[in-house]
Amino acid sequence: MNVKTTDSKPELIIEAGRAERQYWQDLWRYRELFYFLAWRDILVRYKQTAIGIAWALIRPFITMIVFTVVFGNLAKLPSEGVPYPILVFSAMLPWQFFSNALSECSNSLIGNANLISKVYFPRLIVPVSAIVVSFVDFMISGIILLGLMAYYAYVPSWRILMLPVFIAIAFAASIGAGLLFASLNVKYRDFRFIVPFITQIGLYISPVGFSSSIVPEQYRLLYSLNPMVGVIDGFRWSILGGDAKLYLPGFALSLGLVLLMLIAGVVYFRKMERTFADVI
Numbered sequence: 001m002n003v004k005t006t007d008s009k010p011e012l013i014i015e016a017g018r019a020e021r022q023y024w025q026d027l028w029r030y031r032e033l034f035y036f037l038a039w040r041d042i043l044v045r046y047k048q049t050a051i052g053i054a055w056a057l058i059r060p061f062i063t064m065i066v067f068t069v070v071f072g073n074l075a076k077l078p079s080e081g082v083p084y085p086i087l088v089f090s091a092m093l094p095w096q097f098f099s100n101a102l103s104e105c106s107n108s109l110i111g112n113a114n115l116i117s118k119v120y121f122p123r124l125i126v127p128v129s130a131i132v133v134s135f136v137d138f139m140i141s142g143i144i145l146l147g148l149m150a151y152y153a154y155v156p157s158w159r160i161l162m163l164p165v166f167i168a169i170a171f172a173a174s175i176g177a178g179l180l181f182a183s184l185n186v187k188y189r190d191f192r193f194i195v196p197f198i199t200q201i202g203l204y205i206s207p208v209g210f211s212s213s214i215v216p217e218q219y220r221l222l223y224s225l226n227p228m229v230g231v232i233d234g235f236r237w238s239i240l241g242g243d244a245k246l247y248l249p250g251f252a253l254s255l256g257l258v259l260l261m262l263i264a265g266v267v268y269f270r271k272m273e274r275t276f277a278d279v280i
Helices: 020-029 031-045 052-074 084-111 125-151 158-187 191-205 217-223 227-240 248-273
Strands: 002-005 010-013
Touching (some): 020 031, 031 125, 052 084, 084 158, 084 191, 084 227, 125 158, 158 191, 158 227, 217 248, 227 248
Antiparallel strands (some): 002 010
8 A cells, every 4th residue: 555645635545465466475465354354244243132143043944944844744845765854954054155155245345345445455355254254154054954863863874074075165156156246236236135136036946945856857957057056956965865866967067157156256356356445
């Protein structure tokens, strides 16, 4: 950051490091800022709430109950040989993580406008640190899944060892989509209304309350154009074991779209990053 004096008044110039090629090294240099922002957001999220961190358990639990009643008890949809609550909640985990991360990420730059407009640091730190809050919720919500497995005496198979791979894919999807919407939200404030609509619609068009195996075979590849289909199917495959099957062509398509979204998100964010301090 430099201060240049003109004939009229001092002018504040925010510059990105010593060289553009050092941007990614700057991410490491500013790692303490990343820790601070993530920890601050975690504390603020549940500050002055009556039941605090329990909100991370209540919302997915109630959603699971509603989906179990509607799709499992009333519609009598197949459960792939496992109790329907476990089928639903194994999908609720990645979906809740993605939707929360998208919401937090898209508003992160606006919420830190004062910081962004005053000092230089790699702006990528802000939306990525916001995703950490959603990951904390994800870990807390996992307690419900463990409780359901204990209640139904359900023991996962060796596939559970593959779960970290699908968590990483969920992270990639969250970061890619989050960076895109965070950048767009700075330039077009309409996106603060669009993101809640996307997450609400996405909950019902993604296989959260039902298994993607009920989709007719001829449409399954088309259905996998929703990147979260592959992520959710991967979670179910690793957690449920048994009759749960992974539709490999659809998973490959979803994985390709997640990687494409991640690359597009990073590239577009870096392209727009220079203008954030001016328009925010």
